[in-house]
Amino acid sequence: MAPGVGLRRSTVADLPFITTLERLPENREHIGQWTDDEHRAAIDRVGGREHWIIERDGAKAGYLIAYDATDRAAGIYVKRILVADKERGTGTAALTCFLDDACAREGVEFVWLLVRDKNERGQAVYRKLGMRRYDPPAGEAARWDAAVDPAGEGVFRMRIEASAWRRSRAR
Protein backbone atom coordinates (compact mmCIF):
# COMPACT_ATOMS: atom_id res chain seq x y z
CA MET A 1 0.00 0.00 0.00
CA ALA A 2 1.35 3.43 -0.92
CA PRO A 3 2.43 5.35 2.18
CA GLY A 4 1.43 8.96 2.70
CA VAL A 5 -1.89 8.75 0.83
CA GLY A 6 -4.97 10.35 2.38
CA LEU A 7 -8.21 12.13 1.58
CA ARG A 8 -9.35 15.61 2.51
CA ARG A 9 -12.51 17.46 1.51
CA SER A 10 -12.16 19.33 -1.80
CA THR A 11 -12.64 23.09 -1.83
CA VAL A 12 -13.42 25.54 -4.62
CA ALA A 13 -9.72 26.44 -4.64
CA ASP A 14 -9.03 22.89 -5.89
CA LEU A 15 -11.23 23.29 -8.98
CA PRO A 16 -8.45 24.17 -11.47
CA PHE A 17 -6.49 21.07 -10.42
CA ILE A 18 -9.60 18.87 -10.64
CA THR A 19 -10.87 20.05 -14.01
CA THR A 20 -7.44 20.19 -15.66
CA LEU A 21 -6.81 16.58 -14.64
CA GLU A 22 -10.30 15.42 -15.63
CA ARG A 23 -10.08 16.96 -19.10
CA LEU A 24 -6.72 15.46 -20.11
CA PRO A 25 -7.16 13.26 -23.21
CA GLU A 26 -5.62 10.25 -21.40
CA ASN A 27 -8.39 10.42 -18.78
CA ARG A 28 -11.39 11.17 -20.97
CA GLU A 29 -11.65 7.59 -22.24
CA HIS A 30 -12.15 6.25 -18.71
CA ILE A 31 -14.31 8.81 -16.94
CA GLY A 32 -17.19 11.18 -17.55
CA GLN A 33 -16.70 14.91 -17.82
CA TRP A 34 -18.31 17.48 -15.55
CA THR A 35 -18.73 21.20 -15.78
CA ASP A 36 -17.18 23.41 -13.11
CA ASP A 37 -20.69 23.93 -11.70
CA GLU A 38 -21.27 20.20 -11.29
CA HIS A 39 -18.00 19.90 -9.38
CA ARG A 40 -18.92 22.95 -7.28
CA ALA A 41 -22.26 21.35 -6.30
CA ALA A 42 -20.48 18.18 -5.16
CA ILE A 43 -17.93 20.26 -3.23
CA ASP A 44 -20.90 21.97 -1.55
CA ARG A 45 -22.33 18.52 -0.76
CA VAL A 46 -25.59 19.11 -2.61
CA GLY A 47 -27.88 16.04 -2.62
CA GLY A 48 -25.57 13.76 -0.62
CA ARG A 49 -22.62 14.30 -2.95
CA GLU A 50 -19.06 14.29 -1.63
CA HIS A 51 -15.87 15.56 -3.23
CA TRP A 52 -12.48 14.48 -1.92
CA ILE A 53 -8.94 15.45 -2.87
CA ILE A 54 -6.51 12.55 -2.85
CA GLU A 55 -3.22 13.66 -1.35
CA ARG A 56 0.08 11.87 -1.55
CA ASP A 57 2.91 13.12 0.65
CA GLY A 58 0.96 16.32 1.22
CA ALA A 59 0.52 17.14 -2.50
CA LYS A 60 -2.63 16.85 -4.61
CA ALA A 61 -2.55 13.51 -6.38
CA GLY A 62 -6.13 13.08 -7.63
CA TYR A 63 -9.75 13.23 -6.55
CA LEU A 64 -12.71 11.05 -5.67
CA ILE A 65 -16.42 11.84 -5.90
CA ALA A 66 -19.09 9.80 -4.10
CA TYR A 67 -22.84 9.96 -3.55
CA ASP A 68 -24.49 8.88 -0.36
CA ALA A 69 -27.64 7.14 -1.61
CA THR A 70 -28.41 5.23 1.57
CA ASP A 71 -31.69 7.16 1.92
CA ARG A 72 -32.74 5.56 -1.40
CA ALA A 73 -31.52 2.08 -0.40
CA ALA A 74 -28.73 2.39 -2.96
CA GLY A 75 -25.69 2.42 -0.67
CA ILE A 76 -22.72 4.65 -1.28
CA TYR A 77 -21.80 5.13 -4.89
CA VAL A 78 -18.28 6.02 -5.98
CA LYS A 79 -19.03 8.29 -8.88
CA ARG A 80 -15.46 8.96 -9.99
CA ILE A 81 -11.88 8.29 -8.95
CA LEU A 82 -8.95 9.74 -10.82
CA VAL A 83 -5.26 9.99 -10.02
CA ALA A 84 -2.61 11.96 -11.88
CA ASP A 85 0.40 9.61 -11.67
CA LYS A 86 -0.95 6.16 -12.29
CA GLU A 87 0.23 2.73 -11.25
CA ARG A 88 2.14 3.88 -8.17
CA GLY A 89 -0.39 2.53 -5.69
CA THR A 90 -2.15 5.86 -5.16
CA GLY A 91 -5.58 4.79 -6.41
CA THR A 92 -5.60 1.60 -4.33
CA ALA A 93 -4.55 3.50 -1.21
CA ALA A 94 -7.08 6.28 -1.79
CA LEU A 95 -9.96 3.87 -2.31
CA THR A 96 -8.88 2.00 0.81
CA CYS A 97 -9.13 5.26 2.79
CA PHE A 98 -12.56 5.93 1.31
CA LEU A 99 -13.85 2.42 2.03
CA ASP A 100 -12.57 2.63 5.61
CA ASP A 101 -14.55 5.83 6.06
CA ALA A 102 -17.69 4.87 4.13
CA CYS A 103 -18.03 1.36 5.58
CA ALA A 104 -17.76 2.72 9.13
CA ARG A 105 -20.75 5.02 8.65
CA GLU A 106 -24.03 4.21 10.31
CA GLY A 107 -26.53 2.52 7.98
CA VAL A 108 -24.12 1.88 5.11
CA GLU A 109 -24.60 -1.65 3.76
CA PHE A 110 -22.54 -1.53 0.59
CA VAL A 111 -20.35 0.61 -1.64
CA TRP A 112 -20.53 0.30 -5.40
CA LEU A 113 -19.50 1.87 -8.67
CA LEU A 114 -19.76 1.60 -12.42
CA VAL A 115 -16.75 0.66 -14.51
CA ARG A 116 -16.28 0.50 -18.25
CA ASP A 117 -15.70 -2.96 -19.80
CA LYS A 118 -12.42 -1.78 -21.27
CA ASN A 119 -11.05 -0.25 -18.08
CA GLU A 120 -8.92 -3.20 -16.98
CA ARG A 121 -6.72 -1.18 -14.66
CA GLY A 122 -9.71 0.21 -12.78
CA GLN A 123 -11.27 -3.27 -12.54
CA ALA A 124 -7.95 -4.69 -11.23
CA VAL A 125 -7.88 -2.11 -8.44
CA TYR A 126 -11.49 -2.76 -7.43
CA ARG A 127 -11.03 -6.55 -7.52
CA LYS A 128 -7.86 -6.28 -5.45
CA LEU A 129 -9.88 -4.50 -2.75
CA GLY A 130 -12.59 -7.17 -2.76
CA MET A 131 -15.18 -5.54 -5.00
CA ARG A 132 -16.98 -7.95 -7.29
CA ARG A 133 -19.16 -7.61 -10.36
CA TYR A 134 -22.78 -7.29 -9.31
CA ASP A 135 -25.74 -7.51 -11.67
CA PRO A 136 -28.76 -6.70 -9.52
CA PRO A 137 -32.25 -8.00 -10.21
CA ALA A 138 -34.22 -5.68 -12.50
CA GLY A 139 -36.13 -3.88 -9.75
CA GLU A 140 -33.01 -3.17 -7.75
CA ALA A 141 -31.12 -2.10 -10.86
CA ALA A 142 -33.88 0.36 -11.74
CA ARG A 143 -33.75 1.81 -8.22
CA TRP A 144 -29.96 2.23 -8.36
CA ASP A 145 -30.17 3.74 -11.83
CA ALA A 146 -32.71 6.27 -10.63
CA ALA A 147 -30.87 7.00 -7.37
CA VAL A 148 -27.54 7.81 -8.96
CA ASP A 149 -26.39 6.97 -12.50
CA PRO A 150 -27.89 4.58 -15.02
CA ALA A 151 -25.56 1.77 -16.10
CA GLY A 152 -25.25 2.38 -19.84
CA GLU A 153 -23.83 0.32 -22.66
CA GLY A 154 -20.31 -1.09 -22.10
CA VAL A 155 -20.42 -0.51 -18.36
CA PHE A 156 -21.01 -2.82 -15.40
CA ARG A 157 -21.48 -2.50 -11.63
CA MET A 158 -19.03 -3.64 -8.95
CA ARG A 159 -19.71 -3.56 -5.25
CA ILE A 160 -18.55 -4.64 -1.80
CA GLU A 161 -20.61 -5.22 1.33
CA ALA A 162 -19.57 -2.91 4.17
CA SER A 163 -19.39 -5.87 6.56
CA ALA A 164 -17.04 -7.74 4.18
CA TRP A 165 -14.79 -4.69 3.95
CA ARG A 166 -14.67 -4.31 7.73
CA ARG A 167 -13.87 -8.02 8.13
CA SER A 168 -11.05 -7.81 5.56
CA ARG A 169 -9.54 -4.86 7.45
CA ALA A 170 -9.76 -6.64 10.80
CA ARG A 171 -7.70 -9.58 9.57
Ligand SMILES: CC(C)(COP(=O)(O)OP(=O)(O)OC[C@H]1O[C@@H](n2cnc3c(N)ncnc32)[C@H](O)[C@@H]1OP(=O)(O)O)[C@@H](O)C(=O)NCCC(=O)NCCS
Ligand atom coordinates in the same frame (compact mmCIF):
# COMPACT_ATOMS: atom_id res chain seq x y z
C1 LIG B 1 -8.07 3.64 -11.98
C2 LIG B 1 -7.09 4.46 -11.14
C3 LIG B 1 -7.84 5.37 -10.19
C4 LIG B 1 -6.23 3.47 -10.33
O1 LIG B 1 -5.28 4.19 -9.60
P1 LIG B 1 -3.71 3.82 -9.75
O2 LIG B 1 -2.98 4.62 -8.76
O3 LIG B 1 -3.31 3.95 -11.17
O4 LIG B 1 -3.75 2.27 -9.37
P2 LIG B 1 -2.74 1.43 -8.47
O5 LIG B 1 -1.33 1.79 -8.81
O6 LIG B 1 -3.13 1.56 -7.05
O7 LIG B 1 -3.09 -0.06 -8.93
C5 LIG B 1 -3.11 -0.39 -10.30
C6 LIG B 1 -3.26 -1.88 -10.43
O8 LIG B 1 -3.79 -2.18 -11.70
C7 LIG B 1 -2.98 -3.17 -12.30
N1 LIG B 1 -3.12 -2.98 -13.75
C8 LIG B 1 -2.68 -1.96 -14.50
N2 LIG B 1 -3.03 -2.13 -15.79
C9 LIG B 1 -3.72 -3.30 -15.83
C10 LIG B 1 -4.35 -4.04 -16.88
N3 LIG B 1 -4.36 -3.58 -18.13
N4 LIG B 1 -4.98 -5.19 -16.55
C11 LIG B 1 -4.99 -5.66 -15.29
N5 LIG B 1 -4.39 -5.00 -14.25
C12 LIG B 1 -3.77 -3.84 -14.55
C13 LIG B 1 -1.61 -2.90 -11.77
O9 LIG B 1 -0.78 -4.02 -11.90
C14 LIG B 1 -1.93 -2.59 -10.31
O10 LIG B 1 -2.18 -3.75 -9.56
P3 LIG B 1 -1.06 -4.33 -8.55
O11 LIG B 1 -0.81 -3.26 -7.54
O12 LIG B 1 -1.73 -5.54 -7.93
O13 LIG B 1 0.13 -4.63 -9.37
C15 LIG B 1 -6.13 5.30 -12.05
O14 LIG B 1 -5.37 4.45 -12.86
C16 LIG B 1 -6.84 6.33 -12.89
O15 LIG B 1 -7.02 7.47 -12.45
N6 LIG B 1 -7.26 5.94 -14.13
C17 LIG B 1 -7.98 6.84 -15.03
C18 LIG B 1 -9.38 7.13 -14.52
C19 LIG B 1 -10.15 5.88 -14.23
O16 LIG B 1 -10.07 4.88 -14.92
N7 LIG B 1 -10.93 5.93 -13.15
C20 LIG B 1 -11.79 4.85 -12.72
C21 LIG B 1 -13.08 4.86 -13.48
S1 LIG B 1 -14.17 3.53 -12.96
